[in-house]
Amino acid sequence: MSAHSITEPSNGQKWLAGVLVAAYAIITILPLLWIIATGFKSSPDAIAYPPKVLFQPTLEGYVNLFTTQTRQSAEFLAENPPTTWYEEIVHDKGMVIAGPSRFGERFMNSVIIGFGATFLSVVLGTLAAYAFSRYRVPLKDDLLFFILSTRMMPPIAVAIPIFLMFRNIGLSDTHAGMILLYTAVNLSLAVWLLKGFIDEIPREYEEAALIDGYTRFQAFVKVVLPQATTGIAATAIFCLIFSWNEYAFAVLLTSGTAQTAPPFIPTIIGVGGQDWPAVAAGATIFLVPVMVFTILLRKHLLRGITFGAVRK
């Protein structure tokens, strides 16, 4: 479109639109900046009145997040001077570090379950999407609808029978159980999204490969898969973000060994209520990877949220 187009907005309009959108963006990002800032506040600063915008940054919240502490007498503290910077922070409050907290474990659970479920759903999803894209499958539309409808189901409603089923076959509170469950939920998105991506790869490439003596399977592995890499990567990130953020199943079906970070972070408490700097520190560590992924994904975001139907 040329710059002289009659439908092109004027510079004044553009400027006004820019200012309004920027204003909304700044308001919308405020809570997120507040989370990050609170992670670096001391406990009194975090709950100060009025809320503090400028403060002395400290790593107290992060130390509290990763450790458990016990209060000690003044003599004990005097006899055992702190040796590291984090012991020093705790020492100043009259406490000593008793050991690591469970946050590390919960975070690792999130990583294991997230990556496990993502890997499985992308592998199964790619196969199914290829078949749906290239072959005449009987009842194709019904199967695709069935696959999508599984994602729409309310998690709490599904959780009742899954809770009973997992209890009967010994999968409750295990990594394997959660990976299977998240794979099933992610599969619908993976199949729909990847089908869209594979539909866009011209069939001619495969046909050329078939003429060159490839089998159907070889053509899939050597021709289609390399072409679909971007799509597969984008799908994988969407699946990862879903498993990462999932809360309802995690809170109902896990309690100890396989609990992920989302149900754990809100339960971080200090003396007299939630330890906000520690909660914010945990939230920061937990949310920042997703923010980075979102920025990487921004070109494919629209596809991801419409199951591949809207391609821009």
Add this chain to the structure above:
Amino acid sequence: MSQLSMDSVARATPPRLSRRIRGLSDRTIAWLFIAPTIFLLLAVNIFPLIWTIRLSFTNFAANRPNAEVQWVGLRNYQRILTDPDTWATMQATAHFLIWTILLQVLIGFTLAWLINRKFRGNDLWTTIIVLPMMLSPAVVGNFWTLLYQPQIGLFNSIVAFLTGADPTSFSMIGDVDLAPWAIIIVDTWMWTPFVMLICLAGLRSIPESIYEAAECDRASKWRQFWTITVPMVLPFLMLAVLFRGIENFKMFDLVVQLTGGGPGNTTTLTSIELKREAFEKWRTGYSSAYAVILFVTVFGLASIYVKALNRVKDR
């Protein structure tokens, strides 16, 4: 791909294996590829669904697995559908649904319309606006309880600064009148970008030539907006509204962390009520019937949603 590399690939594959795979018909490959997905979904979704339907006709309680299970017919359904408290829960959900959709459509469409002016730096601002949508609702919802604190909360301070009210005079999640709005505000903050992105796609799908033709016919901007922009974006908007409707009908994580359903039952949405019945009161049979009602509702809405998806797909 060059002829040379194709040959080397063909040679690298052991002949017997390749013959065996070559022997597979297209149909077999198709089913081999689809079967694992279907099998997993049957095991994790359909089998439990059938189980739920069965349980919904009984008085089974999951915390008393050895108690005798009685067949109660339609009694569970009858009780849910005549219970004023459950009805009130549905109304709370309706309030949440209507206002979140209304606000998100208004703000989301306006933002999309502004971003479509293609000013400098709109990519950067769009990316920032989109961020809340991708974050964990539970973790963010939990943190919003700090922002909503009277006195120490950022939200109250900003509202106080703008309106001159006393920041300690109201508590968004403690006051019966304000709590329903507290969850609406956070949901709108999180999901407006969703509606915005879809509206933006709708706006961008309108060919420039239509506006040019309208301009030649001397149609006013206002008229162009109502006769071109709105009808062309409508299918996209329908898609966004249906999806947000389904998602918020089953809303759980955000609200459970924000208000936990309180104060009283003012923010007890259907999923929260269901969780209480199923996992706190352990009335498994009763809650299974409740789950079936939610299932059917969501399934019905999902069929309309897929119809809307297909309509937008060809654009």
Add this chain to the structure above:
Amino acid sequence: MKGFVHGLFRLRRGPWEMVASVLIAAGVVMLMQPFAMWAYTWSFLVTLTGTVMFIIVSHFPE
């Protein structure tokens, strides 16, 4: 309108899907409206009818 009625009689997918969608929407509204208890009570049946109908009529020819 004439095409719609015609489509209903000839068992075409379009108009029947529309009828099913309207039933589902009506059921959802009945479920969540604050006005009449009887509407709430019967909402599930309406939604169920609409949903089952939708599944059946989506196999009608275009």
